[in-house]
Every structure is written in C-alpha cells, then in structure tokens.
Amino acid sequence: MHRAIVFDELTAAYCRARSDAVVVSVGIGLDTRAERLAGALPPSVTWLGVDMPDVVELRATLLPRDRARVFPTSITEPDWAERLLPLVGHSSARAPGAGAGSPAWRPAGNGSATTG
Template sequence: MSLPKHPAPLTGVSETALMTLNSRAAEARRPDRILDDPMAIRLVDSIDFDFTKFGRTGQATALRGLAFDTHTRDYLQQHPSATVVALAEGLETSFWRLNATVVDAEFRWLTIDLPPVIHLRSQLLPSSPRIAMRAQSVLDYSWMDQIDPDAGVFITAEGLLMHLEPERALNLIAESARRFPGGQLLFDLPPARAAKSSRRRGLRISRRYRAPALPFGASPSQLATWLTSMTGVSSIHNLRFPRGRSRTLNAVLALNHRLGGRLGTSLTLVEFGRASSTSDG
C-alpha cells in the first residue's frame, strides 16, 4: 500500500522549487545520471503534485546542482566546521548529497526561505542536529545574526539573485561581504538580455507552465565592475559549469564561458576578505 502524499501549495517564485526538484529527480533516476540525488526522488514521490505540468526535463538543473556541490565541498575541505547558508533553498537536497561525500562531515547548515517552503521542508525532509531553518525573506538580514563566522561561512544563492531587483541583489552581496570576512558566496545569474526578454515575453517553460519573469541579469564582466568596489570583496571568479552528457551541450557551455556569459547563465564565486582583485576559474 502506497503512503499518502503531501500537498505542496507553492505559488509564484516558490513554485519554481518544484520545477527544479522535478528536474533533479528525473536526472537521478537515469542509469547514466550526472547527479546522484536519492533524496530528490524521495521528495518527488512524496508530494501530491502534477509534475508533468513542467514539461520535459534536461540536464541544466542537475549540472547547476553538481557545480554548487563541487565548490561548496571545496570550501568545506578547508573549513570542515563551517556553516553553509542556503539562501532561498526551495526544495534543494544539497545537504544530504554533501553529507554523503564529505569525509567525517561536521559542517552545519542553515536554510533561509519563505514560510510555505520551510513548512514543506520540515514536513518532508529528515531532521538533523546540524540543520537549522529560518522562515523569512533572505532580505531580512537578521539571519546573519544567527551565524558564528569564526569557523567559516559559505553562502549559496542557487537560482535566487535573478528573482531579486538588481539593487537588492547587490546589497545582499555587499552585506554578506561586510558580515562574513573569510567567507564565500556562490551564485548563478542569466545574462541581462535573457532577463529582459523574460520580462517582455514571459518565461514559457511548457504549454502548461510559465515561470515568473526575472528582474535581474548580468554578465560576469558587469558583475566584476560592480563587486570589486564593494568593501570586503577580495576576489571574483567566473567559474565553468561541469560537463554534461551531450557533446553539443558541452560545446555550448564552453563557448558561453569564453564569451563571458553572453549566451547563457554564468556561475560566480565571490570571496570575502580585504584585498580587491578579479580572476577567471
């Protein structure tokens, strides 16, 4: 007998958490998967929702998750007791993927998201003494007061900044740099042209689903211009996405990186310190 499923009454930007969850779970079910994510499969199977409304899935979301895992793990190898702050985490399952691959894991995890998402996570995901959650906007900076920065802080903004107004997104980065010296922030962002197109034409994902328009987009070079002037930002890295299954996809990803993110989403790592410099990675 199958267990009863849990409703997921998410709307607006929060509903995109269901879309990205579905993409990761679909990828994790493949025998040639690029992301091992059993918790995503478990979540999809426990939610009462018609995921077919999102249409076909691809590799992009899984590649993004793999990239975030890789760079979070790199930081944790140097700061094993650090706090990972997952801003607007949605229904991401990064904690369990990292916990399974980091040797003698002792890092702590703080999820920040709106109340409906936090309620759903608390109902469906396993608890851990190393996980804390706060039901609030990421722009309410009181969450920063809950973190001891001495052991290190790694902040993820996966699929977040493009949903904020530019000034608010940049202020979030600036305040993080001010509060967490020695920490890092990882985020993804579409080019300005793609964000503008979403506002003009809408972001049609499938015949049955249109995602919210994106207020913010920028290239890595634009970001570097803005971020290098921020107090506390020591370096900015335009990172490469991992390789996927398709030669065509890999060629497009490589070309996008060479062209400075003009073709698609870019991945940026910001280090917080005292000096100011930029580099590509």
C-alpha cells in the same frame, strides 16, 4: 556539466578545506544538497538554510529527516542574518551526515529563533 554538480563539488571542496565552515543556503526551498553531500563533509560543518515560513513548513513535511537546519524568515527582514548568528556553533546544529531527525527552527512569539 549540470549546474548542481558543479555547486556540489565547489561546496564540498570548500567544506573539506575548512572544517569549521558554515553553509547558509539562502532561499533553500526544497534543495537537497545537504543530503547529496552527506558523508562527504567533516561533521563539524554547520549547514543552515533560510526560506519563507510556508516553504519551510512544506520542506519539513516533505523532508522530515532534513539534514539542514532551516530557519523561517524573509531575507527582506533587516536582521535576518544577525538572528542566525547565535545558531552558528549551537550544539544542536550539525552537518550533513552527523545524525538524523533535525527539526526545523521555528520563530518564537517574539520573532527570535528556537529549535522546534
């Protein structure tokens, strides 16, 4: 079986069992798992991604209706995970299938995260 199908099924099963799940796709690139699983997950699941700023920009161009909320940062930054925490449960964070038009998070001048 294709690796992507296996991870789709594992992710969906986990999220169905835990409706408050937070998916963090580290190095999300152009991955479209959030799109593939749209409608198959509880709307309360939060789907986040992180990648390098230039990749996040490319992703926003190619996937303007991205279902993942994507945060531009390098995971070599020591505080990258901590900076995601305030975004978990944020009212604008949403699960695949919970709506359209998700602007990517972009770093503010001080490096903190904000919606763009």
